[in-house]
Amino acid sequence: MIDATAHSPVLDAWEEVDAAHGSLAGVVVVDVTRVVAGPYCSMILADLGATVIKVENPDDPDYTRTFPPLLPREGAEPLSGFFAQYNRNKLGMTLNLKSPDSADVLDRLVARADVLVENFRPGTMDRLGHGYERLRQVNPRLVYAALSGYGQSGPYRSRPAYDNSAQATGGLWSMNGPAGGPPTRVGTIIGDLAASLYGVIGVLAALRHVERTGEGQFVDVSQQDSVLTLTENAVVSYTAESKVPEPLGNAHPFVRPYELFPCRDGYVFFGGYTDKFWRISCETFGSAADWDAHPDLHTMATRFDGDVYREQVRPMIERWFAHRTKAELEALAGDLVPLSAVKDIGEVVEDPQIAARDMIVEAQYPGHGALRTFGSPIKLDRTPPRTGGLAPETGQHTTDVLRDLLGFTADEVDALRSGGTV
Known part of the structure; x- marks a missing residue:
């Protein structure tokens, strides 16, 4: 030098x-x-x-x-x-x-x-x-x-x-x-x-x-x-289990919920998959009834099951988000659960966090x-x-x-x- x-x-x-x-x-x-x-x-x-x-x-x-x-x-x-x-x-x-x-x-x-x-x-x-x-x-x-x-x-x-x-x-x-x-x-x-x-x-x-x-x-x-x-877990999935990953759209290979969801004016990413985040999500976006009425969904292992997720978990989340805007959902989520609006590059450039x-x-x-x-x-x-x-x-x-x-x-x-x- x-x-x-x-x-x-x-x-x-x-x-x-x-x-x-x-x-x-x-x-x-x-x-x-x-x-x-x-x-x-x-x-x-x-x-x-x-x-x-x-x-x-x-x-x-x-x-x-x-x-x-x-x-x-x-x-x-x-x-x-x-x-x-x-x-x-x-x-x-x-x-x-x-x-x-x-x-x-x-x-x-x-x-x-x-x-x-x-x-x-x-x-x-x-x-x-x-x-x-x-x-x-x-x-x-x-x-x-x-x-x-x-x-x-x-x-x-x-x-x-x-x-x-x-x-x-x-x-x-x-x-x-x-x-x-x-x-x-x-x-x-x-x-x-x-x-x-x-x-x-x-x-x-x-x-x-x-x-x-x-x-x-x-x-x-x-x-x-x-x-x-x-490629995240693709190599070990193949070498350990002979699984060849295929396109999954916006879904994760095994973590659920952890993907894109529609809302009133666009889409959000929602990743409330842990037991803690799932309980807070039920109380924040739904109601106490969503938590109390579904004790079978309280464990992460159950929510990760593909059939349970498709038939119970995802429909519940879609119901929570359908009538709310991206801004409203982000405001509700705040610092409580991982939810982010899917922003186009114009929104990103003007984003206050990006500016900060x-x-x-x-x-x-x-x-x-x-x-x-x-x-x-x-x-x-x-x-x-x-x-x-x-x-x-x-x-x-x-x-x-x-x-x-x-x-x-x-x-x-x-x-x-x-x-x-x-």
């Missing part, structure tokens, strides 16, 4: 974005990723205070720069809200990794860096001459994180992959969807996001190892692996105006994440990084530009 008190001018200027240095201040990350699995990983590190240098091909930058929503700007390319959301707090430089002269630039970056993150298909960086085994000779302390569809080993390692590939091959797709219906993808890029989060965990663990031993290492994260760990947790943050992009994105769920009382930074324009800081951080002269920078290397 570099000395946070002795940075080059470009690093000093960057850290002045936030007066309070984050927990990872002094950590330099070279980010050669694109799309989401990778950019989100490095963005989290940037939020936590690391200096992240996003490296893009000058002729083929991250194509999510064209993804909607697009914020127009007169006389310039529109800004992608999608790109901005996953690339805030980064420095931006261009480097064509296919150029013969790129090795000198990347080597100088790696020599100054603590971490490199890439999400190419396995073998790509080796073919470009920038693989881990060579770069670790440049910097033995380097933490090299590679995020890919299927990982660096195994028969699938060379297959192209997207988020849906991971959902399909990790088991999640087969479990999701309406009961009795076809498999349904999870409605977000959960494979990309999970791999990014595991990438952060792997990088932090590897950095701790560097602190103790001075030895860097290779961090291998697979989207398929990451999705598999999100600073989970919607705003950044001012010159010429574009304000852009609101999600904040950081990591709350640190001494070194809070910085979430108000901007995503860089393509190559915005190339000259600064080359000159101030890497020591290239003005003539050398010009030569790299004219040769198409940066």
